[in-house]
Amino acid sequence: MIRDHSLASKLWTTAVWAVVLLFVLNLLAVIATVMVDSVATRWLGTWLPAGFTTHWYRDAWDEFQLTDVLIVTFEAVAAVVALSGLLGVTAAYALARRDFPGKRAMTLVFLLPLLVPPMTYGIPMATLLYRVGLGGTLTGVVLANLVPAIPFVVLVMIPFIEQIDPRVEAAARVFGARTPQLFGRVLLPLLLPGILAALLLVLVRTIAMFELTFLTAGADSQTLVVALYYAVFASGVRAGQEVDVMAVVYMVTTLVWLLLALRFVNPTQIVARAKNQAAH
Amino acid sequence: MPTAASPSTRPAPRGATLVMRGLRRDFGSFAALKGLDLTIEPGEFVALLGPSGCGKTTALNCIAGLTALSDGSIMLGERRIDPLPPEARGFGMVFQSYALFPHMTARRNVGFGLAMQKMPRREAEARIEEALKLVRLTAQADKLPGQMSGGQQQRVAIARAIAIRPPVVLMDEPLSNLDAKLRLEMRAEIRRIHETIGSTTIYVTHDQDEALSMADRIVVMRDGLIRQTGTPEELYERPAHADVAEFMGFRTRLKGHVRGTDGKRVTVDTCGIAVGVALRPGMATPQDGEAVTLMIRPEDLVAGPVGLPATVKIGEYRGRAFFGAAEAAGGTELFFRSERAIHAGDRITVAARPEQILLYPEADR
Amino acid sequence: MTAATPAARARPHPRVPLRLRLAARGIDGVTLMVLPALAALLALFVYPFAYGVAVSLAPKVGPFYANYRRFFADPFLRETIGNTLALAVPTTLLDLLLALPIAFRVRLMSRQRLLTTILVLPVTLGTVLIAQGLLTYLGPQGWFNRVLMALHLIATPLKLTNNFWGVFASLVITGFPFTFLLTLSYVSGIDPALEQAAATLGAGPAARFAHVYLPLLVPGLAVTFCLSFVQAFAVYPSAVLLGAPAGSTHVISIAAYQAAFEQYDASLGSAIAMIMGGVQLAVVLAVLGARSLFYRGPVGGTKG
Numbered sequence: 001m002i003r004d005h006s007l008a009s010k011l012w013t014t015a016v017w018a019v020v021l022l023f024v025l026n027l028l029a030v031i032a033t034v035m036v037d038s039v040a041t042r043w044l045g046t047w048l049p050a051g052f053t054t055h056w057y058r059d060a061w062d063e064f065q066l067t068d069v070l071i072v073t074f075e076a077v078a079a080v081v082a083l084s085g086l087l088g089v090t091a092a093y094a095l096a097r098r099d100f101p102g103k104r105a106m107t108l109v110f111l112l113p114l115l116v117p118p119m120t121y122g123i124p125m126a127t128l129l130y131r132v133g134l135g136g137t138l139t140g141v142v143l144a145n146l147v148p149a150i151p152f153v154v155l156v157m158i159p160f161i162e163q164i165d166p167r168v169e170a171a172a173r174v175f176g177a178r179t180p181q182l183f184g185r186v187l188l189p190l191l192l193p194g195i196l197a198a199l200l201l202v203l204v205r206t207i208a209m210f211e212l213t214f215l216t217a218g219a220d221s222q223t224l225v226v227a228l229y230y231a232v233f234a235s236g237v238r239a240g241q242e243v244d245v246m247a248v249v250y251m252v253t254t255l256v257w258l259l260l261a262l263r264f265v266n267p268t269q270i271v272a273r274a275k276n277q278a279a280h
Numbered sequence: 281m282p283t284a285a286s287p288s289t290r291p292a293p294r295g296a297t298l299v300m301r302g303l304r305r306d307f308g309s310f311a312a313l314k315g316l317d318l319t320i321e322p323g324e325f326v327a328l329l330g331p332s333g334c335g336k337t338t339a340l341n342c343i344a345g346l347t348a349l350s351d352g353s354i355m356l357g358e359r360r361i362d363p364l365p366p367e368a369r370g371f372g373m374v375f376q377s378y379a380l381f382p383h384m385t386a387r388r389n390v391g392f393g394l395a396m397q398k399m400p401r402r403e404a405e406a407r408i409e410e411a412l413k414l415v416r417l418t419a420q421a422d423k424l425p426g427q428m429s430g431g432q433q434q435r436v437a438i439a440r441a442i443a444i445r446p447p448v449v450l451m452d453e454p455l456s457n458l459d460a461k462l463r464l465e466m467r468a469e470i471r472r473i474h475e476t477i478g479s480t481t482i483y484v485t486h487d488q489d490e491a492l493s494m495a496d497r498i499v500v501m502r503d504g505l506i507r508q509t510g511t512p513e514e515l516y517e518r519p520a521h522a523d524v525a526e527f528m529g530f531r532t533r534l535k536g537h538v539r540g541t542d543g544k545r546v547t548v549d550t551c552g553i554a555v556g557v558a559l560r561p562g563m564a565t566p567q568d569g570e571a572v573t574l575m576i577r578p579e580d581l582v583a584g585p586v587g588l589p590a591t592v593k594i595g596e597y598r599g600r601a602f603f604g605a606a607e608a609a610g611g612t613e614l615f616f617r618s619e620r621a622i623h624a625g626d627r628i629t630v631a632a633r634p635e636q637i638l639l640y641p642e643a644d645r
Numbered sequence: 646m647t648a649a650t651p652a653a654r655a656r657p658h659p660r661v662p663l664r665l666r667l668a669a670r671g672i673d674g675v676t677l678m679v680l681p682a683l684a685a686l687l688a689l690f691v692y693p694f695a696y697g698v699a700v701s702l703a704p705k706v707g708p709f710y711a712n713y714r715r716f717f718a719d720p721f722l723r724e725t726i727g728n729t730l731a732l733a734v735p736t737t738l739l740d741l742l743l744a745l746p747i748a749f750r751v752r753l754m755s756r757q758r759l760l761t762t763i764l765v766l767p768v769t770l771g772t773v774l775i776a777q778g779l780l781t782y783l784g785p786q787g788w789f790n791r792v793l794m795a796l797h798l799i800a801t802p803l804k805l806t807n808n809f810w811g812v813f814a815s816l817v818i819t820g821f822p823f824t825f826l827l828t829l830s831y832v833s834g835i836d837p838a839l840e841q842a843a844a845t846l847g848a849g850p851a852a853r854f855a856h857v858y859l860p861l862l863v864p865g866l867a868v869t870f871c872l873s874f875v876q877a878f879a880v881y882p883s884a885v886l887l888g889a890p891a892g893s894t895h896v897i898s899i900a901a902y903q904a905a906f907e908q909y910d911a912s913l914g915s916a917i918a919m920i921m922g923g924v925q926l927a928v929v930l931a932v933l934g935a936r937s938l939f940y941r942g943p944v945g946g947t948k949g
Binding site for chain 2: 825836838841842843844845846847848849852856857860861939940
Binding site for chain 3: 049087088097101106112117118121143146204207211262
């Protein structure tokens with residue numbers, strides 16, 4: 001916090017900002033490459049494409065049946081958001097307000113899916129889903145994505161709930177409110193900003209979630225990100241520009257929701273630290 | 281000539297004079313310091329006193345080098361120190377939150393400054409022992425801050441600041457996080473330590489009692505400027521401005537107009553009656569008709585048979601007498617004393633002796 | 646008179662109803678609200694995990710440990726651990742090394758939001774998009790090589806795609822936001838007065854970092870390393886799309902996927918997934934074990 005004005009520290013600051021700038025420039029350049037290629041007629045061996053066109057968008061849309069893919073994506077994401085919201089908020093309330101034997105073990109169960117990477121638990125889970133006949137279906141995709149989504153909602157909501165003075169709830173009960181009324185009239189209105197934040201974050205994360213959907217989706221239950229993967233995987237077969245069109249569509253989809261989410265939440269919450277700012 | 285100076289005899293004041301001229305510090309459009317001029321002699325214990333936001337902590341941070349000056353200069357003797365970073369100024373500082381390094385024992389905390397000076401181990405250990413003995417914390421030397429009480433942490437913070445034998449010790453409201461009893465104890469401790477080592481000390485506080493009991497000289501600040509400097513007695517008896525008086529405990533403020541003067545006394549119309557105020561030496565004689573503010577301490581404004589009429593709002597029993605708040609004509613609030621019990625709603629009259637009332641031109645806030 | 650026998654005492658007081666006894670221990674209607682989510686996770690996470698362990702111990706042929714023996718006997722499979730570690734450890738360390746000084750600078754800024762938004766982009770865009778972008782960007786005709794050649798830093802394009810380095814770059818980019826944000830929160834959590842106190846005692850910027858910040862940050866950095874490493878170790882799409890999935894970037898998740906979904910050997914696939922989890926756990930335990938040698942108490946202030 002102390003501003004240092006010596007030459008050495010000025011050099012160091014410049015170096016650090018230079019690294020940040022390089023990182024950001026490269027990142028933006030990667031994104032730009034995809035966007036430029038999607039509207040390029042031909043782009044081989046030159047700084048910029050030979051010409052620009054939008055016909056790839058029409059071609060790719062038909063080729064990859066993007067309308068269907070988008071519909072599937074939103075169906076899946078909407079289901080995940082709704083279910084994880086319902087289950088997560090109620091569980092978060094219980095965990096925030098009650099201390100009971102076995103709570104620590106239970107909290108661990110809620111934390112583990114966020115700490116263990118999806119690929120590790122996804123393969124056994126996908127195997128099981130296929131065994132019970134849910135593999136390759138939209139239901140299977142939704143169930144798989146619930147695993148990281150529910151704990152995430154719980155983790156985001158607990159601090160919000162703890163912020164509400166329990167005496168407000170006690171007052172409601174003293175005046176005769178039973179649990180459904182307590183929720184409907186007192187808690188939900190107070191929690192609405194937090195719930196909105198949590199759901200938007202789940203939405204953004206689920207759109208970008210690759211591994212779980214990849215392992216559990218069938219040909220007609222792929223979300224956009226998985227369809228993009230297969231397109232890139234088989235990209236020798238079709239024009240590179242078409243793949244980049246799909247990439248742009250994916251990017252726009254995520255970014256629209258990201259920008260919307262950022263109106264309500266801090267960018268850091270997307271990453272959702274497993275441990276909060278409390279001393280550890 | 282060299283004799284080992286025992287820590288119990290007060291050495292001659294160490295160090296040079298600290299001269300601050302025209303200190304300014306702006307935060308964007310907000311001026312926290314608006315041009316401070318202050319000279320502090322070696323060995324003085326100076327308190328910077330004022331309400332929150334008056335700039336006293338900003339001034340201290342500027343002296344320490346933790347905040348840069350927007351304008352002005354600070355000289356320590358012949359050396360100009362305001363361009364120097366804090367690590368080059370060599371001042372000791374005690375923070376309000378103690379700021380002890382949580383991963384170091386008390387001993388290592390106290391020795392940190394010495395380690396930064398690369399002092400040889402034998403000498404450093406002796407200094408650390410000396411400092412710990414001075415603050416009476418030798419038994420806790422190997423504990424971590426997390427294992428100590430607030431008062432003990434405070435002592436470690438003080439020991440850490442004085443171990444480096446700085447020319448100036450800066451203290452930023454060090455006692456405000458302690459409970460009342462501990463605060464009184466530590467006040468005496470800090471004063472004793474100051475007497476023993478004799479460094480110049482600059483002590484920031486918002487507590488008038490602390491400043492009055494500890495300081496050689498008090499600097500009252502408000503809104504980034506110095507309102508008055510003086511010894512505790514001077515400030516207590518003869519505050520120079522109405523806001524300083526209020527800070528010194530003159531809680532009742534009456535607005536009125538001068539009816540006339542007769543050389544030694546001024547008669548002032550206020551709240552429907554005429555009040556006699558003794559003229560103090562050095563005070564300018566007010567003009568007839570001039571708008572003035574009168575200020576009186578609660579213990580001097582006594583309920584009696586004659587005086588200013590008012591209705592009691594609150595009364596409290598404080599042991600030997602009752603103290604209360606009352607409302608006079610026009611909504612003016614009075615804080616007064618009464619020998620007899622008072623209750624809300626009682627009609628009383630209060631009066632004070634002319635020499636106990638202070639008079640200020642109304643233009644002077 | 647004889648003393649009253651136990652039978653002659655007044656009748657025993659009525660038992661406290663079960664509902665109230667449970668409530669005293671914290672279990673009531675509200676607590677039950679945790680059950681639906683818990684049931685979902687038990688069914689979708691815990692049970693499959695246990696199922697995976699069981700399946701891995703029931704191979705198509707051979708004794709119960711056959712899968713694990715096969716994994717370690719087959720060099721093509723065994724090398725995946727080394728390949729993955731060779732990717733995960735350096736990229737995580739690099740991200741940490743970059744994150745620390747940048748976090749130090751950013752915490753001084755009053756308006757961090759724009760920067761943190763940009764830095765969070767790789768997470769929202771995801772590994773697949775970044776991999777696709779890098780395929781072109783780092784390719785022989787891509788802007789990256791062009792710029793380097795235009796600046797005369799290299800004469801011929803660097804081979805950065807379909808090999809180790811492409812995946813390396815992808816992991817660094819997608820891993821940085823998480824590492825950075827975690828580091829930033831740890832750095833911001835240290836009481837600024839500690840640095841000020843050190844400065845007044847004569848510590849310059851380097852000394853302040855070495856004696857005050859670093860010892861207090863090491864535990865948090867260890868946690869950050871563990872969390873980031875675990876994500877990096879599970880790398881999949883970039884290893885396939887941007888790397889050499891049968892060669893230098895034959896990572897353990899590829900082996901698990903291929904066993905389960907291309908060779909239809911669910912037992913082997915689960916076993917490899919378990920080994921993956923096991924290696925992650927081993928590294929995490931080692932790092933956290935080393936962390937316990939450092940101070941781990943509160944760093945936010947020393948109010949007694």
